[in-house]
Each structure stands twice: as structure tokens, then as C-alpha cells.
Amino acid sequence: MMLDNPASKYQPFVAVDLPDRQWPSRRIESPPQWCSVDLRDGNQALIDPMDLERKQRLFDLLVKVGFKQIEVGFPSASQTDFDFVRSLIEEDKIPDDVSIQVLTQARPPLIDRTFEALEGAKNAIVHVYNATDPMFRRVVFGVDKAECVQIAVEATTRIRQRMEAAPATQWTFQYSPELFTTTEMDFAVEIVEAVMGAFEPTPEQRMIVNLPATVEVAPPNNYADQIEWFCREVKNRDALIVSVHPHNDRGTGVAAAELTLMAGADRVEGTLFGNGERTGNVDIVTLAMNMYTQGVHPQLDFSNITPLMREVEYCNQLPVHPRHPYVGDLVFTAFSGSHQDAIKKGMADRRAHPEARWEVPYLPIDPMDVGRSYEAVIRVNSQSGKGGISYLLEQEHGIELPRRLSIEFSQVVQEVADRTGREITSTMIYQAFADEYLARNSPFALFGHRLSSEPDSPRVSVEATIEERGERRVIQGEGNGPLAAFIKALAAAGHDVEIIDYHEHSRGQGADAEAIAYVEVRIDGKAVFGVGTDESITSASMKGVMSAINRYLLTQAAAPNVTAESLAVTK
Template structure:
């Protein structure tokens, strides 16, 4: 049961005394050094850890994305990891410019086993850690501060000796004071400096110090304060590559990573899509794409993100959430009517200004940049409005609805969405449009027409054959154009139709192109829309008028009794 006074059980985090902090005024302007820990940290958190086949597929995918540092396992703790590291080395599967990283605890026999796994590697990072947090020192390991430092120093000395004995490998040393964010800051600096001395780090041979938020227990700004404080107080900062390894226990792992980069970190360890223990590691995809949206190239290639997502889902046997930033199946999709209308207008502005900076409402990034199409940007359900309906008809069916017709037809779609209680696909929208306008062929349908004109006369004469219930009637009229002549012909037959608005455009290209006409007319004092399509724009416009007449009659009580005879 939750306590009404949790202060009786939990304590707030300790803040850092850094009144002149500089990181809030900084911006991320270059990509950090990236290290994927999917194959180790991510893998150990899976319900079913990856086998050799899935590990190899994941590794190959990470290479394609552009990772140059990849933590491939914990070979001293797992035979599967040991065998995988050996297969990478023995089968020459590691490119010359890629460095593999392995993790080991600060124990002599585990360090020995780690170097057995790495024998023959071209480039390798040996990552050793021990817990420095006071609770772990007291509860888990029962060591004091000097004993904790001694563990780290002795492990470092052993690793350095192993590296010196294998000069054919380009070695990098990495040390993590585990649970850095809950370690006393002065002690974190003390133990890192002791390790630096034992390793002999220098500006020419820097070591990596990884400062992890092993368990995220504070707000992101506090982690940034800790990193800036550490970088200010540690001796020989230029002898270090400062790395961060944020976890996501408070749900702020991405923010924490970004702020620590602003605070001076050089490197980030994380996983694709944030897989990891508890709530996960920091999500490198989100971090990288956040940089990309700010005009910073992240030096990782996510230009075809969907296959990457599917591969990670296969290897991890875990789904990526449909609302996952930049990646999820629904992140570029708008159902809300106001959102859809804004996106539709933004896309139209983009087409008119294709070389301008990206500036489309509700879309922080162009979906094309990550290999997505615009087809799924707008989808329709009962929450949608005219903008979404119009967008889908235009993008997928070449139908550009005039504004008032868009408003009217959206109500038709709204009724379908509420009646079915589910998402309405673009094909369903098109079929509803066709049913409502294009297929309104009763009581009247155009059979054919013939136009003629006198030389030097602005007027045309029209003869149109109209059919109803199997009977045909020829109508004749004269006007300043085909549509005006058709209206006169209808009037002569007793049908007073007034054109209120008219739009037309071509639909499709080449031999498949056709004309589409949108006609708004007034009949018996009521405004009615009709739509017609045909290879001929004249026929399309006449069909549009008849569509409006048919729709008007369909709402009248005596509509069933209207026949072609009424035209005579």
C-alpha cells in the first residue's frame, strides 16, 4: 500500500553543489562517440537471451547503421558470449575500423577468461567495473572505501599487464565506477584517479571512464551537474574519454543523456529502442534522431528505420511500441481532425517551397528521411475531420475536394466511423465517396452528347441523351459553353438548376488520365453537390450536374417516382 507520507520510507536525492554550472547554456553541436550495448546489457535483460544466429544478425545490423564501438558480450560469465566473441574474431567478421568491447568484473579469474576470448582481436575495449555506491559497499560487498579502491586498482594492473603481453591488439581500457550517480562525488573522483594512475593513462593513450546512472534515481539535471562537477575536479581531464551509460528507471534516460553531453561527456552507451534491465537503457535511436532534427548529423544511419526496427524485434523477441519516437508504426500518423488539417496545409506549403527548411505542423521530421512514406501520415477514425479525409483522397486517389464539399463529405465519413467504431481506411473512404457522388446514376444518367457551334459565334448548341429506367430522352440547349448549354437544356425540360460553384482537374496521367468535375448547384433553393468523372471534361461536368440532381431527388419523398418522362 502506498504511504500517504512516503518521506517516512524514501529519501530525496542529494544535489550537487555547483552554483556556477555551465551546461544549461550549451548546445549539442556534434555527435558523441556511440557504443551499442545491445549484445551485452540489452541481451542480459531479455526473457530469452539471443542465440548465436540472432547475435550475429544484430551485430551485422549495427555495422550497417554505422556503429564503430560495439559491446559484444560478457565472455567470462557466459559460454554463449565467449563463443560469439571467438567466432567474430576467428571468422574475421569485424571491420578494420570497428572496435569490439567486452565487460568483466574486477576479479582475476574473470579477467583471465576475458583475454582468452579476445585473443587475436584487432581492436578491443576491455571494460571493467566495480560498485562504488555506499549501499553496495556496505550491504553487498562489505568493503570500506580503501578496499573498494584496491579492488579497482588491482584489476586495472592485471588488465594493463595482459594488454602489454598482447601488443598485436590495439587495446583501449575502460573503467566504470558502477552506480556512479549514487556514489559520493569526491570518492568517485578519488577512485577514478587511482585507476588512471594504475593504468598510466595519458593524452596520447586516454582511457575511457564510464560514469553510469546504473539506476536512475534523480532528475536529469542532477546527472548533468555530476558530470560537469566530475570533469572540473578530476585531474588530467584530457587523459580521459568521459562516457555515460544512462538507464531509464524514472523515464528520463534520453533527457539525462542529452544534458550530460551538454555537461561535457564525450561518449554514450545505450541500446537501440532502449531495451535493457528494468525500464531499459537509454535509447540511442531517439538520441540520434533528436540531434538530426536540430541540424546535427548523428553519424548513424537510420534512413531506412522500419527494417532496423523489425530486425531488432526479431533478435530481441520484443515488440517496439507503436508510439515509440521516430520509429513506431503510428508516430507519423494523425487521427485528430485539427492535426490533420494543419498537416495537410503544411504539406501543401512544402510542395510549393521544396527547398525551404522543414516546417510542417506536428511533424518534427520528414518521414521520408527515415524511409517512411506519407501514406500513413494521416489516418481516419471517429476523431478525424475534413482535413484527414481530404488528404487521403488527394494523396491516394487523386481527388482534390473543394473546401465546402470536403466539409460535407467528412460528415459522411464521420457517420461511417461512428457506426463501425473502427479506423476507416483510404479505400473505405474512396468507396464512401463513390457511393455518395460518383455512383449516383438514378434516376438520370448521361448516355452521350453532341456539341456544335456556328462560325464566329461564342455560343454552342448541345444535344444530350439522358436515360432513366431504360427510357432515353434527348435534351437540347444553347449557351456560352457546354455546361451553360446543358443547364439551359435542363431548364427547357422543367428542371431549374443554378450553378453555385464549379471545380475541375485531371486525375491520373497518360492513357489512364481522366477529368473530374465538382459541381455545386442550387435546386429548389437548396445547395447540392455532385461529382462526375470521364475522359472528357465536358462529359465529367454534365455527369456532375446529374449527380447533384440525383442526390437531390434521393432526399425527396417522391424520388422513386421520378422517371425520364419528367424531363419532357
């Protein structure tokens, strides 16, 4: 049960005294060094840890994406990890420009086992850690500050000796004061400087100091304050690569990483899609794509995000949430009617100005940049409106609805959505359109027509064969154009129809192209739309008129107190 007074049980974080902090006014203008820890930190958090086959597939994927530093395991603690590291080295599976990183505890036998695993590697990062947080010193390990420093220094000395004994490998040393964010800040600097004294890094041969938020216990701005304070206070900062390793316990791992980069961090450790212990590690995909939307290339390639996501899902045996930023199946999809209308207008403006900077409402990036098509940008359910419906008909079926027809047809789709209670697909929308407008060929139907005109005269004569309530007849008329002549022919036959609005365009390309005509007419004071399609635009427009007449008669038949005589469209 939640406590009435949680302060009696939980204490707030300790804020950093940094009144002249500089990071809030900075921007991220270049990418950090990236280190993927999917194969170690991410793997240890899986329900079913990866076998060698899945590890290799994920390693190959990380290389393809562009990672130059990949933590591949904890070889001194796991035979599977040891065997995997050996297979990478012995089978020459590591590109020359990629460094593999391995983790070890600060214990001599484990350090020695780690170097056995790395024998023959071209480029390797040895990552050693020990817990520096006061609770861990007291409760878990029973050591004081001096003993904690001694553990770190002795491990560093042993690692340096092992590195010097294998000069064929290009070594990098990495030290993590584990639980940095809950360690006393002055002690964090003290132990890092003691480790630096044992390893003796230089600006030419820097070491990595990794400052992890092992458990996220404070807002991201506090992590940034800690990083800026550390970078100011630590000696020989130019001999260090300052790395951060944010976790996501408060749900702000990405924000924490961004703010620490603004505060002076050089490097980020994280995982694809944020897999990791508890609520996960920082999500490198989101972090990198956030940079991309600000015009900074992250130097990681997510051009085909969906296949990448599926491969990671296979390797981790965990699904990626459909709302996951930039990646999830629904993140570029709008169901809301107002959102759809704005996107539709934005995409139209984009087509008109293809060289302009990307500005489309509700879409922070172009889905095409990550290998997504526009097909799923707008999807329709009961919350959708005319904009989304029109967009899908235009994009996938070549039907460009006039505005008033778009409003009218949206009510048809809304009824289907309300009745079914589920998403309405593009195919369902087209079928509803066809049923409502294109298939309206009764009780009136057009079976053919013939046009004639005198030379140098705008007047056109039409002779059309129509079927009226099961009986065929020929009607004739003359007007300024084929459609006007057809309307006159209908009037001469006793059917009074007035054209209010008319739109037409071609649909499809080449030999398969057809004309589509949208005709709004007034019959007995009522406005009604009809739509016709045909290889001939003239036939399409005439069919559109007949479609409108039939839709009018259908609505009249459904009205109360309708007599048989009232169904005739007459003067």
C-alpha cells in the same frame, strides 16, 4: 499500499553544489562517441537471451548502422558470449574500424578468461567495473572505501599487464565506478584517479571512464551537474574519454544523456530502442534522431528505420511500441481532425516551397528521411475531420475536393466511422465517395451528347440523350459553353438547375488519365453537390450535374411528407 507519507520510507536525492553550472546554456553541436551495448547489457535483460545466430544478425546490423564501438558480451561469465567473441575474431567478421568491447568483473580469473576470448582481436576495449555506491559497499560486498579502491587498482594493473603482453591488438581500457550517480562525488573522483594512476593514460592514449546511472534515481539535471562537477575536479581530464551510461528508471534516460553531453561527456553507451534491465537503457535511436532534428548528423544511419526495427524485434524477441519516438508504426500518424488539417496545409506549403527548411505541423522530421512514406501520415477514425479525408483522397486517389464539398463529404465518412467504430481506410473512404457521388445515376442518367457551334461564335449548342425515370429522351439547349448549354437544355425540358460553383482537374496520367468535375448546383433553393468522371471533361461536367440532381431527389425522397409530384425537378 502507497504510504500517506512516503518521506518516512524514501529519501530524496542529494543535489550537487554547483551554483555556477555552465551546461544549461550549451547546445549539442556534434555527436558523441557511440557505444552500443545491445549485445551485452541489452541481451542480459531479455526473457530469452540471444543465441549465436541472433547475436550475429544484430552485430551485423549495428555495424551497418555505423557503430564503431560495440560491446559484444561478458565472455568470462557466459560460454555463449565467449564463443560469440571467438567466432567474430576467428571468422574475421569485425571491420577494421570497429572496436569490440567486453565486460569483466574486477577479479583475476575473470580478467584472464576475458583476454583468452580476445586473443587475436585487432581493436578491443576491455571494460572493468566494481561497485562504488555506499550501500553496495556495505550491504553487498562488505568493503570499506580503501578496499574498494584496492579492488579497482589491482584489476587495472592486471589488465594493463595483459594488454602489454599482447601488443598486436590495439587496446583501450575502460573503467566504470558502478552506480556512479549514487556514489559520493569526492569518492568517485578518488577511485577514478587511483585507477588512472595504475593505468597511466595520456592525452595521446586516453582511457575511458564510464560514469553510469546504473539505476536512475534523480532528475536528469542532477546527472548533468554530477558530470560537470566530475570533469572540473578530476585530474588530467584531457587523458580521459568521459562516457555516460544512462538507465531509464525514472523515464528520463534520453534527457539525462542529452544534458550530460551538454555538461561535458564525450561518449554514450546505450541500446537501440532502449532495451535493457528494468525500464531499459538510454534509447540511442531517439537520442540520435533528436540531434538530427536540430541539424546535427549523429553519424548513425537510420534511413530505413522500419526494416531496422523489425530486425531488432526479431533479435530481441520483443516488440517496439507503436508510439515509440521516430520508430513506432503510429508516430507519424494523425487521427485528430485539427491535426490532419494542419498537416494537409503544411504538406501543401512544402510542395510549393520544396527548398525551404522543414516546417510541417506535428511532424518534427520528414518521414521520408527515415524511409517512411506519407501514406500513413493521416489515418481516419471517428476523431478525424475533413482535412484528413481530403488528404487521403488527394494523395492516394487523385481526388482534390473543393472546400465546401470536403465539409459535406466528411459528414458521410463520419457516419461510417461512428457506425463501424473502427479506423476507416483509404479504400473505404474512396468507396464511400464513389457510392455517394459517382454512382448516383438514377432516376436521371446521361447517355451521350453532341456539341456544335458556329465559327467565331462563343455560343455552343448541345443535344444530349438522357434517361428520365426509365425513359430516354433527347434535350437541346444553347449557351456560352458546353455546361451552360446543357443547363439550358435541362431548363427547356422542365428541369430548373442553377450552377453555384464548379471545379475540374485531370486524374491520373497518360492514356489512363480521366477528367473529374465537381459541380455545386441550386435546386428549388437547396445547394447540392454532384461529381462526374469521364475521359472528356465536358461529359464529366454533365455527369456531375446529373449526380447532383439525383442526390437532391434522394434527400427529398427521404424527407417526411414527400409526395410523388414533389420528386420532379421542375420550374
